[in-house]
Amino acid sequence: MTMTSAREGKLAAPFTQSREIILAVTTLGCGHFIEESDCIGTIFPTAADWLRAHDGEHATKLIRFDLDALHGEDISETVADAWLDDFDRTPDDEHLLPAFVRTSEAWERWCADFEAPDGLLRQAAPFRQPGHGTLNHRQQFGAQP
Numbered sequence: 001m002t003m004t005s006a007r008e009g010k011l012a013a014p015f016t017q018s019r020e021i022i023l024a025v026t027t028l029g030c031g032h033f034i035e036e037s038d039c040i041g042t043i044f045p046t047a048a049d050w051l052r053a054h055d056g057e058h059a060t061k062l063i064r065f066d067l068d069a070l071h072g073e074d075i076s077e078t079v080a081d082a083w084l085d086d087f088d089r090t091p092d093d094e095h096l097l098p099a100f101v102r103t104s105e106a107w108e109r110w111c112a113d114f115e116a117p118d119g120l121l122r123q124a125a126p127f128r129q130p131g132h133g134t135l136n137h138r139q140q141f142g143a144q145p
Contacts, residue, residue: 014043014044014045014046015044015045015046015047015049015050015064015078016039016042016043016044016050016064017043017066018040018041018042018043019040019066019067019068020039020040020064020065020066020067021036021037021039021040021064021065021067022036022037022039022050022054022062022063022064022065022075023035023036023037023062023063023064023065023072024036024037024056024058024059024061024062024063025059025060025061025062025063026058026059026060027060027099035059037054039053039054040067046082047075047078047079047081047082048082048085048086050079050082051079051082051083055098056079056098056100057098058098058099059098059099059100060099060100060103061074061076061100062074062075062076062079062100063075076100076104077104077105077106079100080100080101080104080106080107081106083097083098083101083106084101084106084107084110087110090114091110091111091114094107
């Protein structure tokens with residue numbers, strides 16, 4: 001188990017318990033499909049640990065589902081934050097992101113905090129996918145407050 005902070009000394013709950021699974025919701029065409037991850041019986045201490053085993057590349061939403069309580073919780077933001085911790089590119093590389101990261105508030109915060117390599121802060125402008133003729137999420141719906 002991990003500590004929330006050295007000062008508090010409290011133990012944080014693991015990201016997934018052995019009784020929980022991750023459901024990946026994928027949108028294809030005009031339908032939604034749900035894929036169950038193969039993590040039943042496995043305890044992942046953090047979202048980053050789960051990402052090392054699963055990429056969630058085509059998922060639009062990730063749900064942690066407790067099989068005992070029959071309760072689900074949207075964890076897309078938590079996993080998106082963990083995914084972006086290892087993202088060493090620029091906001092122009094939005095096309096490399098999984099769908100759940102591209103549409104997350106974590107991505108909006110990451111773009112707003114992005115610092116260009118020359119040390120100058122870049123303003124979060126609408127980015128578009130190179131060589132792609134459609135609008136991205138930010139261009140269609142604007143930055144979410």
